[in-house]
Each structure stands twice: as C-alpha cells, then as structure tokens.
Amino acid sequence: MSSKKQFTLEELAEHNTKKSLYVSIKGKVYDVTKFIEEHPGGEEVLLDEAGRDATEAFEDVGHSDEAIEILKGLEIGELKDGIPPPVQKPTPKPVQRPKEESSLFSYLLPVAVIVAYIAYKYVTAE
Numbered sequence: 685m686s687s688k689k690q691f692t693l694e695e696l697a698e699h700n701t702k703k704s705l706y707v708s709i710k711g712k713v714y715d716v717t718k719f720i721e722e723h724p725g726g727e728e729v730l731l732d733e734a735g736r737d738a739t740e741a742f743e744d745v746g747h748s749d750e751a752i753e754i755l756k757g758l759e760i761g762e763l764k765d766g767i768p769p770p771v772q773k774p775t776p777k778p779v780q781r782p783k784e785e786s787s788l789f790s791y792l793l794p795v796a797v798i799v800a801y802i803a804y805k806y807v808t809a810e
Contacts, residue, residue, distance in 0.1 A: 689713075689761035693736075696763070700735030702727065706760070707738040714758040 691706075691713045699706035705717045707730070720727045725745070733741050747755075 688759075690764045691761050692764050697735040702731065705730060705734045707733050707742075708736065708763055709739050709742045709755070711763050712759055713761045713763060714755060715760045716758055719754070719758060 691708075696706055696708055696713060698704075699715075699717075702720060703717065704715075705720060706713055706715055708714070716723075716730055720730050723730055729741075
C-alpha cells in the first residue's frame with residue numbers, strides 16, 4: 685500500500701481557492717498554493733482548474749521538462765480512485781437545414797418550358 689496521502693474527489697474539491705489550491709494530474713494530487721504567484725501562465729489558469737482533475741488542461745499546454753520537475757516537488761498524494769474518467773463534453777448536433785425541393789421535376793420544368801417555347805415559335809413561323 686502506498687504511503688502517500690489518499691484523496692477523494694470530494695477532498696480535492698475542497699481546495700479550490702487561492703489560499704488552498706490543489707489540482708490532480710494523472711491521478712496524483714499537487715498543492716500548487718505556493719506556486720500560484722510564480723506560475724508563468726498567471727494565477728487564473730490555476731484557479732480555473734482548482735480542486736479538480738487538471739490533466740487535460742496540463743497536457744494541452746505542453747509543459748517543459750522544468751515545469752514537470754517543479755510539479756514533482758509539489759506532489760502531496762494521489763487520488764483514491766486513481767485517474768478520474770474524462771469529462772464527456774457534449775457533442776454538438778449537426779445543424780439541420782430545411783430541405784429544399786430539388787427533385788427531378790424542378791430541373792425538368794424549365795427545360796420543358798424552353799422546349800415548348802421553341803416548338804411554338806417553330807410551328808407559328810411556317
């Protein structure tokens with residue numbers, strides 16, 4: 685059994701302020717409270733992820749090796765449930781456009797009118 689402190693998602697969620705800010709990344713819990721002023725992306729970035737799983741946000745940015753080393757020094761435990769399942773973002777529904785009347789009839793009608801006009805001119809010219 686691991687000697688690291690085990691956190692539930694509920695316990696993690698309690699640390700969501702500038703005075704006590706924990707995040708989880710890949711199932712590990714980090715206390716980034718002291719690092720908030722030094723974070724190159726600004727404090728808002730950390731506050732947006734405070735008290736929850738920040739794996740996706742962390743990986744999307746593409747942190748340097750130095751940042752990963754700093755993170756190791758901030759580790760205080762791990763989630764009891766391991767890595768939480770990814771949040772399912774709702775998939776946007778395709779836009780339904782009104783169906784246009786584009787049948788064979790809509791193409792043949794103008795052709796039929798032109799053929800009728802030409803036939804009329806041919807018959808009346810003689």
